[in-house]
Amino acid sequence: MSELHVEIDGRGVDVPQGWRLAWVDRLAGIARLDNGERSELVVVEGQGTAWHVNLRGRRIGVQVRTRREQLLAEAEVASRSHGGPIEVKATLPGLVVAIETEVGAEVEEGARLLTIEAMKMQNEVRAPRAGRVVELAVEAGRTVATGALLLRLE
Amino acid sequence: MRKDSGAVPFDSILVANRGEIAIRVIRACRELGIRSVAVYSDADEGAMHVELADVAERIGPRSASESYLNIGAVVEAARRSRAQAVHPGYGFLSENADFARAVIEAGLVWIGPPPATQEALGNKLAARRAVADAGVPIVPGLLVPLTDDQVPDLSAIGLPAMLKAAAGGGGRGMRRIDRAEDLPDQLQAARREAQSAFGDGTVYLERLVQPARHIEVQLLGDQHGHLATLGERDCSVQRRHQKLVEESPSPAVTPEIRAALYDSARRVAGTVDFHNAATVEFLLDTDGNHHFLEMNTRLQVEHGVTELVTGLDIVAWQIQIAAGEELPDALLEPELHGHAVEVRIYAEDPWNDFRPLAGSVTTWRPPQGPGVRMDGAVREGLQLTPEYDPLLGKLMVHAADRPAMVARLRRALDEMLIGGLQTDLGFHRWLVDQPSFASGDYHTGLIVVEWGSGPELAHDLAEMAAAAATAARASASTRPSAASATTGTATTSAWAAAARREALRR
Numbered sequence: 116m117s118e119l120h121v122e123i124d125g126r127g128v129d130v131p132q133g134w135r136l137a138w139v140d141r142l143a144g145i146a147r148l149d150n151g152e153r154s155e156l157v158v159v160e161g162q163g164t165a166w167h168v169n170l171r172g173r174r175i176g177v178q179v180r181t182r183r184e185q186l187l188a189e190a191e192v193a194s195r196s197h198g199g200p201i202e203v204k205a206t207l208p209g210l211v212v213a214i215e216t217e218v219g220a221e222v223e224e225g226a227r228l229l230t231i232e233a234m235k236m237q238n239e240v241r242a243p244r245a246g247r248v249v250e251l252a253v254e255a256g257r258t259v260a261t262g263a264l265l266l267r268l269e
Numbered sequence: 270m271r272k273d274s275g276a277v278p279f280d281s282i283l284v285a286n287r288g289e290i291a292i293r294v295i296r297a298c299r300e301l302g303i304r305s306v307a308v309y310s311d312a313d314e315g316a317m318h319v320e321l322a323d324v325a326e327r328i329g330p331r332s333a334s335e336s337y338l339n340i341g342a343v344v345e346a347a348r349r350s351r352a353q354a355v356h357p358g359y360g361f362l363s364e365n366a367d368f369a370r371a372v373i374e375a376g377l378v379w380i381g382p383p384p385a386t387q388e389a390l391g392n393k394l395a396a397r398r399a400v401a402d403a404g405v406p407i408v409p410g411l412l413v414p415l416t417d418d419q420v421p422d423l424s425a426i427g428l429p430a431m432l433k434a435a436a437g438g439g440g441r442g443m444r445r446i447d448r449a450e451d452l453p454d455q456l457q458a459a460r461r462e463a464q465s466a467f468g469d470g471t472v473y474l475e476r477l478v479q480p481a482r483h484i485e486v487q488l489l490g491d492q493h494g495h496l497a498t499l500g501e502r503d504c505s506v507q508r509r510h511q512k513l514v515e516e517s518p519s520p521a522v523t524p525e526i527r528a529a530l531y532d533s534a535r536r537v538a539g540t541v542d543f544h545n546a547a548t549v550e551f552l553l554d555t556d557g558n559h560h561f562l563e564m565n566t567r568l569q570v571e572h573g574v575t576e577l578v579t580g581l582d583i584v585a586w587q588i589q590i591a592a593g594e595e596l597p598d599a600l601l602e603p604e605l606h607g608h609a610v611e612v613r614i615y616a617e618d619p620w621n622d623f624r625p626l627a628g629s630v631t632t633w634r635p636p637q638g639p640g641v642r643m644d645g646a647v648r649e650g651l652q653l654t655p656e657y658d659p660l661l662g663k664l665m666v667h668a669a670d671r672p673a674m675v676a677r678l679r680r681a682l683d684e685m686l687i688g689g690l691q692t693d694l695g696f697h698r699w700l701v702d703q704p705s706f707a708s709g710d711y712h713t714g715l716i717v718v719e720w721g722s723g724p725e726l727a728h729d730l731a732e733m734a735a736a737a738a739t740a741a742r743a744s745a746s747t748r749p750s751a752a753s754a755t756t757g758t759a760t761t762s763a764w765a766a767a768a769r770r771e772a773l774r775r
Contacts, residue, residue, distance in 0.1 A: 119742075121735045123726065128735040130756055136740035137753040143632045143649065144688050148737050155733065158632045158688035159741040166738035169632075169688050170730055172695030173620075177738035208627040208655030212465055233625050233655065237462050258332070258655050260627050 120185040122178040164188075200249065200269045203240065205259045209233025214255050220248045222268070229253070229265060240265060278592055279353035279378050280304060284322065285343050285368075286358030289646040289662060290568070291318035294356045297584040306350040308343060310336035312654050317646045326350050331656050337361045340368045344375050354378035354591060356584075360658065363567040364391060364438070380591040382566040386541040390564045394435040394473050399540040400561050405533045408552060408560040410475025415456065423449050427476045432456060434463035435471035438563065440510035442466060445477060478560060480712040481552040482521050483507065486534035487575045489586055490544040495596040498531045499575050499583075500605045506700065508623045508716045513693065514700065515571035516610040517578050519553075520671060520709025526557050531602070537564050546572075546587050552713075570613070570663070573644060577609035577667040608674040609667040612697045614645070614687070616659040619696035620723040625659045628652075632688030633661075636681035640667045653690070661692065675707055696720065 121128045131150070136159070139145045144158045158169035164184055166177045180188060209231040216228045222242045231238045246268035253265055281304040284294045291307060295318060298305040307322030312331040319325040326346035329336035336342065338361055347355055355372045357363035357380070369384035381387075390396050394414060401407050410426050414435060423430065423446075432455055434442030442463035444455040456472065464470035487499040503519030504512040522530070534549040547566045551559040572583045581600065590596070617625045630651045635643040645662025653659060666681050668674040679701045687694055703719060705711040711719075726734075736756045744754035 119739060121739060123731050123734060128731050130735045130739050131732045132757040133755070134733070134736035134740065134757075135753055135755045136737055136744065138744070143634070145632065145634070145686055146737070146741070148733060148740075150736075153733075156683075156686060157733075157737050158686050159737050160631060160688055161738070161741070162745065163742075166741060167688075168734040168737045168741075169686070170734055170737070172682070172685075172687075172692070172698045173726070173730070174691040174695075175726065175730070175734040177734050179738050179742045207624045209625075210655070232465065237458075237465065260655060 118181060120178075120180045120182065122180075123175060128177075200267050201243065201246070202267055203228065203243065203265045205231060205240075205261055205263045205265055207231065207233050207238065208260050209238070209258065211253050211255050211257050211259060211265075212237065214251065214253070216248050216251075216266075218248055218251055222246060222248060231259065242268065244268070281306065281350075281352045282354045282356055282380070282588065283308065283326075283343070283347040283350060283352035283377075284318070284356050284358065285337070286356075286361055286363075287313055287316065287318055287337060287646075287657065288660065289644045290358040290360075290570070292321055292646055293644055294358060294584055295322050297582065297588060300582075301585060301588060303588070304352075306347070306352045308337070308346050310656075312656060317648060324350050331654065333361070333656055340365070340371050343368070344371050344377075347372070347377055348375060352377065354380055354588075356380040356587070357567065359568050359570055364565070366391065378591050380545065380587050382541075382543055382545045382547055386543055387566045389541045390566055392435055393433065393437060393563050394471070396540075396563060397473075397561070400537050400564075403536045403540050405536050405561050406559065408475045408478055408562060411473045413473070414471045415473055417456070420452075421474055423452070426474055429477040429479075430474050431477045432459040432472050432474055434459065434467060434469070435473060436467035436469040437463060438565065440507075442472065443510050446474070478552045478554055480714055481505075481554050482519065482712050483512070483550065483562075484519050484522065484530065484553045484559065485548045485550040485569075486530050487569070487572065487583070488534060488538055488543070488547045488549065489581075489583065489590065489596060489600075490538065490547075491590045491596045492544045492593060493595050495598075495601060496535060496538060496543075497596050497601045497603075498534060499579050499581065499603065501527060501530055502569075502571055502574055504571065505711060505713045506706075506715055507713055512571065512613070513615075513716070514610065514612050514697070515574055516608065516674075517574040518605050518608065521553060521557075523557075526553070526559070530559055533559060533561065537561060545590050546583060555712075570660075571611050573642060573663060573665050574609040574611045577642065577665060578605045578607060579603045580606065607667055607669045608671045609665060610674055610678055611663050611665045612678070612682075612700075613663055613693070614661045614685075614697075615693050616653050616661055616690055617693055618691045619693045619720070620691075622722070623693065623696075625655070626653070626690050627655050627659075628690035630661065630687065630689045632686055634684070634686040635662065636664065636684035638681075638684075640677050641665070641681050642667070661687075664697075671709060675701060696723070699724065 134150045160167045168175045212232045213230040224245045226242045249269045250267040283306040284291045295305040305322045307325040308328045328342040362368040366384035366388040372379045430446045432444040444459040460470040482505040489497040502517045504515045506514035549564045550562040617623045642665040666677045668677045740754040
């Protein structure tokens with residue numbers, strides 16, 4: 116077990132001993148997880164290092180890495196944390212109903228950049244930090260998916 | 270229509286909707302021997318409602334405004350398919366009087382309340398005035414629109430207060446006001462939201478009644494002056510002023526309160542020329558007093574719980590009423606049998622403010638067995654698009670009494686398996702174990718107060734997830750056909766080695 120490093124929400128988790136995962140429907144990812152005392156139906160999805168376990172209605176993201184994969188992941192995090200331009204992405208899917216800034220605009224942290232309507236709500240997208248808008252990737256009237264690039268700040 | 274119902278005005282219905290409610294109406298059509306016509310946008314070509322209908326007509330591209338909200342396209346589809354009546358479902362064009370008029374002017378039967386009635390009740394502010402005149406208690410507050418330059422007397426209304434859109438409904442254009450100085454900013458925000466959602470920025474202000482329960486009375490009215498009151502539904506479990514769980518009867522409603530609710534609901538319906546199906550919504554305060562909120566002139570999402578406790582088929586009755594049938598006396602105030610609840614399964618993340626999610630449903634195993642009803646529109650592999658409502662299905666259970674209902678709901682939720690995206694299933698599993706829900710003593714603040722941003726992941730659940738993922742990776746990398754894998758020292762070296770091999774290959 117010491118060979119595998121498991122993380123949930125960025126925190127290391129010790130893998131408990133003695134749990135058995137028996138596939139009920141491998142294609143659908145359905146399995147029974149039990150340790151002789153407790154037993155639970157789960158849906159497991161994923162491959163390689165990235166897994167999701169649907170347990171009691173909660174979808175839990177789990178990273179399962181070998182020591183080598185863990186070292187690579189840590190190196191990547193370190194290289195990513197050096198300033199530079201940032202991308203503002205959609206945190207939910209919806210319709211862009213208003214753009215409240217323009218390319219070249221200097222914005223304060225918290226300034227309203229655009230409005231996305233989703234699920235009958237208008238959600239304001241605000242600047243995560245002060246900067247200059249260097250690219251607008253969407254226009255009003257467009258639908259965006261979660262994670263879609265909205266604009267770049269420098 | 271039923272063969273014994275004499276002169277039948279139609280034998281073919283166009284269902285102007287999508288998703289689970291389109292399927293619900295199509296099923297009623299089949300049971301009545303009526304031909305059903307589905308409509309679909311380009312996003313829904315392979316959707317379940319298209320598959321289940323007798324005929325399907327394309328009405329436009331993905332965006333709702335060019336398809337399901339396009340009056341001309343829907344009416345044209347009805348003409349093309351030679352449908353004789355139109356059922357609008359809920360949402361989309363269901364409360365749009367222009368649509369109802371266009372349907373009627375095309376010579377088709379409209380399955381819903383008359384357009385003039387929809388219009389009269391669609392303006393919530395006008396409805397407040399009419400209903401107050403009819404002697405029904407309303408939520409204290411303004412009877413006239415709020416203007417930008419005139420400061421309302423907040424001390425008379427009371428704080429906290431609620432800004433609401435006159436043309437509103439469904440929680441849109443609503444803003445809570447806690448301090449007088451917040452009013453100008455919130456007023457602009459509410460106006461913007463109302464303008465964009467309804468094309469009308471008129472807003473008004475009413476007191477926020479809390480703690481309160483959201484209680485609604487289901488009505489059916491025929492074209493011969495009969496009005497049926499079909500019990501109440503308690504819809505107090507809400508997020509963003511939108512319902513998530515509905516039960517009938519309400520644990521807070523005594524026979525005396527029910528009689529008072531029925532009386533008010535009848536008076537509200539009496540302010541307009543009403544027939545077909547509608548729901549009158551009230552807030553019930555802790556003293557047992559009710560206050561009128563609004564009347565919805567359409568089928569509600571949660572109509573199924575009323576069907577379970579009354580034994581009536583509300584959608585079939587909508588169709589029969591539109592065909593001119595009479596409601597028999599025995600149905601006007603039916604006895605309520607047992608207890609029913611509905612939990613809405615939404616593709617949204619309850620641990621992130623119930624934010625809607627897109628993605629695909631890779632695993633969908635609804636529960637079965639005694640007292641369980643699932644109205645859904647999901648097949649494994651379904652790709653959700655941000656264009657439409659993220660409702661995946663409605664899980665309903667019915668049992669002899671409330672404790673049995675709670676136990677049955679817990680059992681059904683335990684059987685339900687979903688994979689591919691986060692849904693609010695985890696919230697519902699939490700809810701059934703809360704003392705407030707189990708006892709029935711809860712109000713509209715339940716989610717904000719008790720759920721908040723959701724419980725942290727418990728240590729034992731994190732460990733189980735870690736065990737499942739580790740074992741899944743091991744069984745994936747050893748033999749694709751492996752039936753099981755175990756965590757623990759005995760097998761560690763074999764599958765850690767396998768994982769290492771796999772990592773090197775990548």
